[in-house]
Amino acid sequence: MSLDLSKIQTLLVDADLNTRRILRAMLARMGMDKVTDHATLAEAAGSPATIDLVILDADQADGAALRWIHAIRHGLTTLNPFVGAIVMTWNPTQQMLIRFASSGADDILVKPYSPKQVQERLVNLVENRKKFVVTSDYIGPDRRRAPREGQVIQLIDVPNPPRLKCTGEFDRVNIHELTAQAARVIDAEKVVRHGFQVAFLVEFALPGLSTQPPEKRAMDHALRVTSVLEDLERRLPPGDLRVEATNHIRRMETLLGILKTRHTLPPHELEQLRQDAHALMGLTSRVDDAEKRMNEVLAAVAGYRTRLDQLTLAKNAADATPATAG
Structure with a gap:
């Protein structure tokens, strides 16, 4: 052709x-x-x-x-x-x-x-x-x-x-309409993915945030939530969903701001962060069953921890291997 x-x-x-x-x-x-x-x-x-x-x-x-x-x-x-x-x-x-x-x-x-x-x-x-x-x-x-x-x-x-x-x-x-239509589909999919990602990052970070001082890896993952929330809010459609989701987003942003400044949160605020994360996922998910949503997040966290542990073991093994004489 x-x-x-x-x-x-x-x-x-x-x-x-x-x-x-x-x-x-x-x-x-x-x-x-x-x-x-x-x-x-x-x-x-x-x-x-x-x-x-x-x-x-x-x-x-x-x-x-x-x-x-x-x-x-x-x-x-x-x-x-x-x-x-x-x-x-x-x-x-x-x-x-x-x-x-x-x-x-x-x-x-x-x-x-x-x-x-x-x-x-x-x-x-x-x-x-x-x-x-x-x-x-x-x-x-x-x-x-x-x-x-x-x-x-x-x-x-x-x-x-x-x-x-x-x-x-x-x-x-009409290229503008075609682009707008595709963007709406992508926005809707992004909202779902972001809702899950927020819950995933918070669940992954919580154990490490509960220690004193908090683990660096946990802090890094928790603070990544802020940028996800920003993009999620940008893509929310007008209406009741946006209003309700924004309430959770604002509360989470406040808690994450405190965490970034003080490098710690008391247990009740960590639990509030977790509740808001799961409430946000519930609002944006296509899965109606709350238990199923929770299990999906926990399974993703467990799989991620396993991969990180495997990478750490592989790196330690490589570091421990003596260099071959040239």
């Missing part, structure tokens, strides 16, 4: 001028001349929602480019949250690939790349884009080889701007 890529509006971000020139030339030979390029993310910030495709270098300090993709997917930038996103790297280390997978980007190009490789990524994005999935900290293409046993995650059809432009459908649809 020969694709007409000429209408795709592309944003290219790479600090290296020569890389930008070469890639622009490659894209131009494919008919893509609607390209805006910048050297930095700061210059790219504020780009219009009419951008269909983002191609950016992921080798910037501190993973800033991948954090930007994550922010795009979460609706925190001026760009369409469903924009096509391809990242580039010279050094595809395991750590970098993990960050890439967590960002919500569609694909990756390893430098140096050929025109054929660039074209393959574009064709794949247009013709075979994966459906999106949502977790408490992820929005993006479904990368699972197979779902975990007992795990149900909704697959979400989202607008694909590059495909709409290539097929000529873009002019026949």
